[in-house]
Amino acid sequence: MASAAAPSSVLAAQARRLYCDQVSRSLNRTVRAVIDRLREQCTQVGPPDLMLKRRDLLVDLPRQAGNWQQLFVAQLAAVLAGRPNPAHGSRPVATQVGDLALVDDSTIDLEILVSRMALAMMDKASWEFSDLRYRMSALDRRDEMEPQDILRPHALARAAVDSWRTAGLSVEHWRLVQAPLHEEFAGLVHEAYHETNRWLIGQGVCPEVNLRQFIRRSRDAGPPPVAPVAGGGGAGGGSHSTGGMRASAGGSGGGSGGGGGSVVPGAPVAASGERFPSPPSLQARADAASGAGGYQGMTPQNAHQYAPTVMAGLGKAAGGGDAGLTGRGDVQEETRMMTRSPGLLRSIEQAEAVLGRLNRLVSRQVPDFYSSTIAQPHPPASPGLRAAINEVQAAVQHRFEPGPDAQGNVPVLSQSVAVSTPGLLQELQARKAALKQAATTPVERATIEVVALMFQSLLTEERIPAAVRVWFARLQMPVLRVAIAEPDFFATIDHPARKLIDRMGACVMGFEAGSAGVSEPMEREIKRVVQVVEAYPDTGRRVFQTVLTEFERFLEDYFKSAHLAASKGVSLAQQIEQRETLAIQYTIELRKMLNEVPVHDGVREFLFHVWADVLATTAVKAGQASEPTKAMRKAAADLIWLASAKVSREERSEAIRRLSPLLKKLREGMVSAGVPVPRQDEYIQALNNALQAAFSARTAAIPTERLNELMMQLETLEDMLPDVDNIEIDESMVRDLSGHETKDLEVVAEGGSMPTPAMVAWCGNLSVGSWFRLDYRDTVANVQLAWQGSRKQFNLFVSPQGRGILFQKHRLAAFLQAGLLVPVEEESLTVRATRDALAKLDADPGRLLH
Structure with missing residues (x-):
């Protein structure tokens, strides 16, 4: 053609x-x-x-x-x-200081x-x-x-x-x-x-x-690749899971190596950095930081073009050949190409749209209903309606919690039977009719109808355990009081009464079929919350807000101590967070101390990337003021002294005397921190080379006064650590946590898709107790968010079987971005109940009036 x-x-x-x-x-x-x-x-x-x-x-x-x-x-x-x-x-690139200008x-x-x-x-x-x-x-x-x-x-x-x-x-x-x-x-x-x-x-x-051509190959971020096995051709072997998609890890014809560190648009964000990188990698980082090496031609104006390969280089590097492609364009656009976010903002918009439709529909039948939800609240319910509400409340309490005088012909129903019997809905219908009869205005009757339809949906939700539905049934009258007095209950999704029901429901709706249901401590807390709300009928939203805050605090303690499946994982996660936070604090303080000190780059990077972790591990195990921790601080001081130039015979003799005990102590510290033995040998060899240079006076000398000052600072290092609240932790400071993995705790170190800033921010708004569906390691399972770190940098999920899965914040955002972790419920419990009520009102709007 x-x-x-x-x-x-x-x-x-x-x-x-x-x-x-x-x-x-x-x-x-x-x-x-x-x-x-x-x-x-x-x-x-x-x-x-x-x-x-x-x-x-x-x-x-x-x-x-x-x-x-x-x-x-x-x-x-x-x-x-x-x-x-x-x-x-596009603005012209500023090439001189005088060309720079503020952006309005x-x-x-x-x-x-x-x-x-x-x-x-x-x-x-x-x-x-x-x-x-x-x-x-x-x-x-x-x-x-x-x-x-x-x-x-x-x-x-x-x-x-x-x-x-x-x-x-x-x-x-x-x-x-x-x-x-x-x-x-x-x-x-x-x-x-x-x-x-x-x-x-x-x-x-x-x-x-x-x-395939859009697969990004990482630049070499570590030692040279191992030569391919004979017969392997030019392609790297195998494949690896990349955030739910399988991408070939090898290069195609003519490629020189596998791509374990490759970055695919929509594929995983690389791990934040190997916990114990090899000495050559440490040196490469030091060179890059000082401007020697790095990416030639990279400027502040074009740095975003290199972002995909730079991010890949931070991962667990497997030597990969260059595929002839460099990462270009916007990094978020490239990595989000094949992924879709769960539409978080869209779900909020849909919830607000449901409320808007409800208000419009009711307003067509009851014109005063619309204006009341916007401007000012209604006057209090009429005395007759208040009395009827109190009567219904007492009847509901009697049905679900019979008193000690319940005997003879009065059956004592179990909670499950009381909720599941078809007669319950008929009973609620009869009581709704009694309430409407006591109402004096069309707005009150419409409010009664809408609340009744919402609770009908809640009480027939089979995914809520029967024991919890009992207490939800007892919330209907308190919610009705609030809805009559504060009509914005129907206008906003963040009303405390709505949020309380949503939070309690979210914590108990993730149980799979056949599970034992809600735990006793959780049921006891929900019971307490409902009883407090019932005890203060005239306080409006304040009582709902108070018990909501108390319920949030309960959840934090519940997963730490009372939840059988989560308590062990939470304890491990807290130790990891403490260790990581201390390691970052030690690194920051060591960098400040050695900023102007002429220390060999190999020794400097060893202290920052390895010994800071050793100090943190020892401090967590033995305490920051313990003798083992002091011994590790002294080892750091001795290492700095040995790394300075030795110009006199006395200094060299003293260096020889100190060297062997120091190397032994360094070994002990690395063993306690879990550094692999081969990597220990590499570090010791690299340090020996640095110390030999100092011994032969081929390194810069540290003035005696400055050296003494350093020794004193190291002795009181804990007192100088920056406050945790003042540390702005970003992704570059958080290292690979895979070394923390145990039989009770999985650490997610790869997978997902490059998250947007909005997705990262949303991670900080996740609620403890919420259920999610996780696709990880070829398994899809429901998991519950059980714990968040003090800065929400770490998030622990637990499965019903008790397995803990720990995410760093950016890794969690990457999984959310890729759709590998999605909320079990796309909309909240009260929004779904409102939608069900809306469907019934659409079919028969006249029920609002009679």
Whole structure:
């Protein structure tokens, strides 16, 4: 066919033009959808000032929409022609100090808007973009698209934001409709990518897509690779699991080695750093830190292009040949290419949408209901309704907790029978009718109906153990009191009453079928919480907030001491956290002490990367003020003294006398810290070489006064350690924890996908007690978050069988990003109950009135 013979550059240009045409044709439909979504938002519940802003934008946006579309299409054409908007294009790189300038806040805000929109597009269209990128790479005969390529989501997002502002709409306006904009433009770009791919396939361009070329090979981060076994060819052996996807670890024809450290887009983030790296690796790190070596040509302006290979180099390095490709482009975009986040923000938006639909539906039947949820609370319930609520509450308590006088013809029901009997729902229906009869206003009757439907859903949820459903049933009347007095119970997802039910439900809903159910301490605490709420019926949300805080504190202690499966794992995890924190503190203080001291680089790196860990391990085992810890500090002082130049015969004699005991003490310290014996031999040999240089006066001498000062500082090292709260721990400071793995504790050191900053931040908001589904080591199992470190840098999950799985924060974010760790429940218990109530009200809205 004629087009098949067309030059690849012509086909590439036609594909980009087709993509822009497809976007332009669908733009009007997308803008109309955004306006419709804004119109729908204006009917939802929200703060008065927010609703006013939305209504103002509903007036301005349709008026400016035509101009926005014209400017958007014009900017697309300019980018396609290689003429990006100079007002917001890339800035020239500053080459001199005088060229540097501060970036104003508005520019940063715009960049944030663009980045968020691009990420939203990639969440939906990552697969289509991966295929298109592969085909365009073949046509353009280059490894990667240009950063400003019109096909990149970032280019489209920038055109949308820039044209929006040029059309006279503000950043504040954009934020008001950000969610609809993200969703609609993500659908637009997904459709455009799909059509462009379909056209290219029709032109015979790469009908079969092979993404192997986008596998990133790490640069050599350790010793040279071991020579391949005969017959092994040029490919590295085997394969390894990469975050739920299997990627070949070897190179293809002509490659020179395996890729155990390879980074695949959407594949695992490398481990943070080998716990005990080899001496050559230590020296390489020192060289890189001082500017000798490292990546030639890397500057602050282009450092992001090297990020994939730099990150891979921090992992457990297996020698890998260079595949001829370097990591280019944005590291988050590259590694998120084949992964999808669980849509965390989307779940919040969906929950708010459910509440909005409920309020709109009820308001159509009861107009006063809508206004009450926005402005001010209702007046207290009428005396008749209050009396009826108290009567129903007493009846529920009697049913589920018969008093000592329950005898004769009054059956004493077990909790499971009391909840599961079909008669319970009929009883609740009868009591709901009695409550409605006592109500004096339509709003009260509607509130009674909605709360009753929600609790009907909660009490028929089979995944909640029967013993817990008993106590949920007793919460219905207290919740009804709050809903009548504080109608924002139906307007916000973070009302304390909702959060309390959600937290208690989340802790008990992860049990698999056939399990023994909720533990006795957990049931006892839930019982206490409900009884406290019942005891203070007139305090509104305050009592719910109080018991919610108490329940959170209970969970922390529960998993540490009372939870049989988690207590051992939590104890181990706490020891690991203490050791890691101390190791970081020791490293920071040693760096400060030796900052201006002429110490051999090999000795310096040994102290930072090995001996700091030895000091931390000894301090955890024996105590920071113990004799063993003091002995390890003295060994550090002796090592620094031996590493300084020895210029006199007396100094050399003293060095010879001290050397043997010191090497023995160094061995003992490394053994206690779990350093492998072969690696110990390497360290000792490297230190011997450094000490020989000092012995022959080929190293710099440390002044006596400075040396004495160092000795005193080391003796009181614990007193100088920085406070934990003042340490800003980042990923580079947290090392590989795999050496801590035991039969009771797994340490996750690889897998997942490069997380976004939002995903890392979300890790800090996970709630202890929540259940997740974990895909790890070819096994999918439900696990419960049992413990978080004091800085939430470490997170421990436990399986029902008692196995502990420990994550560092960034590794956890990587698993969440890749979908290898997902919440068991996509929406909270009360949101699901609200959705069920909404479905019943949709079918019969009239039940709100009678």
